[in-house]
Amino acid sequence: MKPLLACLLLFLTWLPSLSIAEEDVRAGALLEALDVRSFADKGEAISELAISEDPRTRYWLNALLDGSLQRTHEGRFVVVLNNRGRSWPVEDALTQEDLGEISRRELNRISINNSLRNQIRSLIAVADLYSEDLSLRRASAERLVGEVDEALAEFLAEHIEQETDRRVQQRLSLALAIYQLEQGELDAVAELHGSLNTDARIALSRAAAQEENPLLAQEAQAALSAIEQRLKMNRTAETLYFGLSMGSVLVLAAIGLAITFGVMGVINMAHGELIMLGAYTTWAMQQLLPGQPGLALLLSIPAGFMVSGLVGIAMERGVIQFLKGRPLETLLATFGISLMLQQLVRTVISPQNRTVVTPEWMSGSLVVNDALSLTLNRLYIMAFALLVFMALIYILRRTRLGLEVRAVTQNRAMARSMGIKATRVDMMTFGLGSGVAGLAGVALSQLTNVGPNLGQAYIIDSFMVVVFGGVGNLWGTLVAGMSLGIINQVIEPWAGAVVAKILVLVFIILFIQKRPRGLFPQKGRAAGD
């Protein structure tokens, strides 16, 4: 397969001059060759297709790649434009003429497997090296690392000179050096020294293991140990990142509870379901704005806050206000509400999980170096958690509402005699806490299932975080969430996920024996029994 990459290059620069009719006959034959059972034959056919000078090659390869190149029962090649539902809109693969909708029963897919997918991508990558688009060139250079063969190496050696972008150049040199090292060239070791790239490391360890060239093995070994050192540092950084990101999820899930539970003393077992409502709001928003997942997600932030907040206010008005001074009984009532909300979602929407799409700008990762990349969705969620936290601190410290909330929690009777409407403050506080739970749901929709059980998964963790941090203290929640996240991620690699979770729980139980009021106990009269 690899020599063919070079052939492709040869032809890409050579523009054809055949008549349209002749072309279509040829193209038909090329596509015909793709419709075989054996994947090996299909691979041959793809290579044939790639070196054909047909301008539609790229279009066909892409269609093949995403499975939309199909054949009708009559033998006509078509490209499916949308493959949802029972009938699919298609266009002719040769003429690109719109053929309307065809029942999926009538269509057979030209299927490919992973290795063919790989082959096509590499073909496209080589072609992309000529692209005007810098990001395409970078992606294709990235792809070629570890994929270089003799013909491509020769071509690359020349092509690097022409390339204007430094990053593309570096990547191509790396790709070339790996190939050269595989060929036993000593100079290549210097080029790979300190590189964190996986393919480079594999090539080096192979070079170190071989016995034909002792000098090369020695050099490679030296380069490897330098790499190991750097890898270790990166692993530590990575674990820290994992911990912080898990921590920020915990904080986000728990911080609403820190308000309803910590400030108001309501044990809200329906907190998880308020999170769930936030996540469902995101789903609903994406349904309302099809094709714009990013915008929908942004709009879900206020919408999720409102939905959960309003449900929270309804709960407060409808149930919780009657349970003043009986905190443990709020647990029971809200548990009942949580059961009802779950079943409501099951009956009205569906017991199945819903798909929430991750927008383009949130998927993938931020590459720090070859061994360390930070996943973007979690990075955004981390920032979002901090933002929500700051906003809450601001509201509680600097606004009228915050002042009133603090007054009411510290001394209800006194606050009321100062003219504060305590019932209204209760309502607003609960609404705020619930709304924040909704925000957590919006964020979680990007990480996990959006389904009726979503809330259940977070309720216990949320309580642990609040109690560990100290009830009634937002900073406590932040520190507790982050440290539990980090502890968990540090233990996990050597103890396994199950044991890590158990150990964290035991740790919290023992910690509470030592400090019965959490990390940051409330001080002063508010703490009184």
Add this chain to the structure above:
Amino acid sequence: MWLTQPLYERSTRIFLGVLLLAMILVTLLHLAVPADHPLYVSAYTVNLFGKYLSYALLAVAVDLVWGYLGILSLGHGAFFALGGYVMGMYLMRQIGDRGVYGHPELPDFMVFLNWDALPWYWLGSDSFLFTALMVMLVPGVLAFAFGYLAFRSRVTGVYLSIMTQALTFALMLAFYRNEMGFGGSDGMTNFRDILGFDLRTDETRLALFLISGVALAVGYVICRALVNSKLGRVCIASRDAEARTRFLGYRVERVQLSVFVVSAMLAGVAGALYVPQVGIINPSEFAPLFSIEIVLWVALGGRATLYGAVIGALLVNYAKTYFTGVMPDAWLFALGGLFVLVTVFLPKGIAGLLKQRKQAKEKEEEVPA
């Protein structure tokens, strides 16, 4: 004798009377009435009632700590499940070589795991007497260890509730692990005999039902005697004003600890009675939601009355059986709604309602027409 003291009390007598009557009635209707008669109680129903009675005992145990000590335990399911597991181990050993792999000693799941011998903590599990002892000891020791730490450092209120929840959650995760040697997520099932009696016969089911009833009666009397004793009054004092009780010179943490341990043991017994009747024990009994549900039974029935707990447990479980059969899609609404309505409108539960009625009636009688 402080233990017999409650027998002179009117409420206890009524409770025991009703319980006895119900047991006799069920037995008669099961044995003496022909199967096609509308009043016939089938073995299935007897079995169900037996299960409810073991739940009722569990509810009494929870009411003891919640109603009289003011400790809202969200982890009593753990003690219940531990008692159940101890009983499950015994029943597992009784299967002997009738398991699928036919190993004379090892339960199937251990054969499957390639274990050569029973782990040390399974020693003695083939003796019923030892099992009966461990059914109380294992939950008791756990409750003692947990309570000793918690009460000594004065972890109270919501903190304690959440900690009990963490306890049962951690145990659940641990028991899910195959390496624990308790059958992993499948737990233990396919039991055959108990004390040589075949578990799959109607007679054994009836006997287990009757034993559960007796256990409930005994458990009830013990709890009643406990709360009527001086210790019980200290309990109530510490529930209502812990600091003051302490200042009066009572060692509140010791009182709390001892009652907590007794309650855990009762829960263990309930679990041990439950397992042979439902035929399976697995880690889902440790689920925090189950523990919350137990508290709800007590709340529904009426806290700090003991008999209220029994009423609540029977009622909720019967409703669960009924509604999941009749309206499977809607029963969670019914259950959830019930809890909300009860906590808001019936803060003292059904027992409170009964009391109110009685008082109103007495008042009416006092006022001449």
Add this chain to the structure above:
Amino acid sequence: MKRLNQLKKLAVTTSLGTALTLATLGSSQAFAQDPIRVGVLHSLSGTMAISETVLKDTIEMLVEQQNAQGGLLGRELEAVVVDPASNWPLFAERARELLDQHEVDVVFGNWTSVSRKAVLPVFEELNGLLFYPVQYEGEESSKNVFYTGAAPNQQAIPAVNYLHEQVGIERWVLAGTDYVYPRTTNRILASYLQEEFGVAEDDIMINYTPFGHSDWQNIVAEIRRFGSQGKKTAVVSTINGDANVPFYRELGNQGIDAADIPVVAFSVGEQELSGIDTGPLVGHLAAWNYFMSVDTDANYDFIDAWIDYTGDEEAVTNDPMEAHYIGFNMWKEAVRKAGTTDVDEVRDAIYGVTVPNLTGGYAVMMPNHHITKPVLIGEIQNNGQFDVVWETPGTVAGDAWSDFLPGSRDLVSDWRAPMSCGNYNVKTGRCGGSRAAEEAAEALGE
């Protein structure tokens, strides 16, 4: 409107049950005798509702279709639905209720192994019939249970064969949720890989996570490192239901592409994918005995009927649904053959019963209560469907006892007379594989 229809259907089926079937049939024909009762034991609430509700609907649909064709033995079929609420002891109670109170003739139900284990004694005691439609870990053979889902040799083993032979995988990650099915499957696979392909112990990484695990960062990073040692690596995933979405999301975000480290899953089907944005997952694999994308007329008819029944154009079908379809038809054939619904006679009649499956072949009921199935490997497509890239040449018969576990190697199951035994030990020549019984017999002989 769709939703309204669904709701209406829901309300009617649940509250009226019998009345509905009677009403819809009123026009077609009247049935003289008592209906044949078909029990449905699937969780409609709680954590398992997510998977099990569609199976309940499937059986109801099949019952409806059968009634429209004139019922069975001239009698009407009636589905009796109960809700075990994802609670295992409640499963046992409900099973007893179905058999004892409702006196059903057959039960279709259960999803999790633990729920099956919980109801097993009940079915054996009351001599009921249970059709269990989900792939499971094997190591069980009951006289009263028919296993229409895949045993490990009908799913896991062919899948690793494919990966080893066609994809050239040399290094294996066996990742699963910490419960019995993954534990068993992974034990079988580890032993199979070592014995058959000579894979070194270092080249197998086994990892377990709790139910509903949502933070996969560390594990995915570990998989990435494990897979970047220069040998082609694959992940064999027995990760259960809810934990899959965050797992695949993390895979996608950490840039693990199916072309680098393919993941082959045994518990991820169309139903699960319908809750995931499959764009980043294209090329990851699943092994099943049925895919919705299979190109046969029988399958398209089934899908169309299902879409009409649910009133949802986007409704998907999956492997356990096909298993119920096959199981229902097998039971139907056996009842016809026996001329009665009597459990023992139906059981005797069902061995060897052959019905078409939805993938263009036939399923046969074997004497060990398992059925023959083709094994398909599919790659995930961007529309939440699988594209079949490989399949076994013929069908594979389910094996109750794995050949790759020391304890069960010598056991076979054959429920026909004269053996009539679920765990016959070929070494000792005894049913129950009982060593103790063997020893006792020897002692007596001496």
